[in-house]
Amino acid sequence: MHRVYLDNNATTPVLPEVFEAMRPYFSERFGNASSIHHHGQETRAAVENARESVAKLLGCSAAEIVFTSGGTEADNLAIAGIVAAGDHVITSSVEHHAVLHAVRHGEEIGCEVTVLPVDGRGLVDPADVKRALRPTTKLISIMMANNETGVLQPVDQIGEIAAAAGVSFHTDAVQAAGKVSIDVKRTGCHLLSISGHKLHAPQGVGALYVKKGTQLHPLFHGGRHERSRRAGTENVPGIVGLGKAAQVAKAALDRGDDRTMSAMRDRLQQGILAQVDEAAVNGDGAPRVPNTANIRFDHIEGESLVIALDLKGLAVSTGAACSSGAIEPSHVLLAMGMRPDQARASIRFSLGKQTTDAEIDFALSLVPETVARLRELSPTYKKHAGMTTYKLEAKS
Numbered sequence: 552m553h554r555v556y557l558d559n560n561a562t563t564p565v566l567p568e569v570f571e572a573m574r575p576y577f578s579e580r581f582g583n584a585s586s587i588h589h590h591g592q593e594t595r596a597a598v599e600n601a602r603e604s605v606a607k608l609l610g611c612s613a614a615e616i617v618f619t620s621g622g623t624e625a626d627n628l629a630i631a632g633i634v635a636a637g638d639h640v641i642t643s644s645v646e647h648h649a650v651l652h653a654v655r656h657g658e659e660i661g662c663e664v665t666v667l668p669v670d671g672r673g674l675v676d677p678a679d680v681k682r683a684l685r686p687t688t689k690l691i692s693i694m695m696a697n698n699e700t701g702v703l704q705p706v707d708q709i710g711e712i713a714a715a716a717g718v719s720f721h722t723d724a725v726q727a728a729g730k731v732s733i734d735v736k737r738t739g740c741h742l743l744s745i746s747g748h749k750l751h752a753p754q755g756v757g758a759l760y761v762k763k764g765t766q767l768h769p770l771f772h773g774g775r776h777e778r779s780r781r782a783g784t785e786n787v788p789g790i791v792g793l794g795k796a797a798q799v800a801k802a803a804l805d806r807g808d809d810r811t812m813s814a815m816r817d818r819l820q821q822g823i824l825a826q827v828d829e830a831a832v833n834g835d836g837a838p839r840v841p842n843t844a845n846i847r848f849d850h851i852e853g854e855s856l857v858i859a860l861d862l863k864g865l866a867v868s869t870g871a872a873c874s875s876g877a878i879e880p881s882h883v884l885l886a887m888g889m890r891p892d893q894a895r896a897s898i899r900f901s902l903g904k905q906t907t908d909a910e911i912d913f914a915l916s917l918v919p920e921t922v923a924r925l926r927e928l929s930p931t932y933k934k935h936a937g938m939t940t941y942k943l944e945a946k947s
């Protein structure tokens with residue numbers, strides 16, 4: 552079956568050049584990067600090269616990069632590494648569970664937590680961050696880009712507020728890295744998380760930027776790897792893959808490939824909205840990463856649409872990958888003020904570097920008719936019958 556993958560916010564395919572860069576480190580270049588002999592020196596050099604490439608993507612120095620097992624570990628290290636009992640933490644209601652649950656754990660050990668609301672577009676108001684500050688505030692953790700809607704938070708402004716208050720600022724940039732240009736100095740963050748598998752490197756590798764001078768308690772206790780910030784033998788092939796993917800992403804951003812991607816995403820979005828009534832883009836009006844369109848199709852269950860599209864060869868998602876399959880409506884969309892039925896009627900389309908114009912055409916040929924078919928079965932849509940015109944005839 553012809554299959555099209557538009558679920559790149561869940562995970563991305565490893566690029567061929569990334570795979571080729573990794574390949575020798577599974578076999579002939581197998582050394583432990585801590586060994587002092589030739590084999591170790593070879594892998595140490597590869598790890599340090601990758602560190603340079605990741606640092607270039609983020610605008611920091613290589614010594615400020617700590618490799619981790621992924622975005623979840625980077626988020627946990629940023630939070631648990633900074634806060635202790637009695638500290639106050641500020642976060643937002645639309646964070647990924649890797650942040651929300653890590654902060655909730657902080658509460659269990661005696662931290663106080665403020666979870667800020669967002670507006671209807673999914674944006675945190677920097678003035679709310681400022682108002683939430685307390686003398687005990689130790690950390691602000693607000694994401695750069697949301698995984699479900701792609702909405703970009705005003706992190707540069709939040710960074711200024713954090714700096715003025717002398718508070719550490721962490722941003723989860725897992726869904727931003729490689730999609731928009733990142734400069735940790737412009738953002739003024741002390742900590743920033745990324746994950747390999749969201750930017751065409753493999754799953755199970757990530758990194759945390761830790762600003763020079765930031766005191767971080769390690770999560771793991773063991774050897775003195777990663778300058779004593781993350782114990783454990785390095786995942787050399789994964790790190791090499793992340794380094795190569797960071798290089799590819801940086802070159803693409805420098806070329807302006809993000810504009811090509813947003814044009815493709817906009818064509819998909821507009822094409823769907825032109826053919827389907829009672830559909831809306833979640834996060835419309837807010838700045839967004841170029842690859843994501845989260846669209847609400849009233850009167851249907853998103854899960855049913857995901858399954859129906861999958862049967863025809865199109866892979867999309869109802870939101871966070873980890874909540875796919877669960878019936879709970881998205882906490883992100885609820886936080887944006889949506890009713891549970893509206894949140895459940897929403898679908899995320901997310902493009903990757905491999906996405907082609909022909910694949911967008913395929914999605915455009917499939918989505919409107921599938922939504923129309925599901926709506927024919929929908930009791931709430933039936934009440935509407937006669938009042939609503941579906942513009943299927945607009946499809947060429």
Ligand code: PLP
Nearest residue numbers: 621622623647649698725726746
């Ligand atoms: N943060 C965000 C915004 C994410 O989208 C994800 C993954 O979906 C994570 C953190 C977790 O990253 P990982 O899958 O590498 O643990």
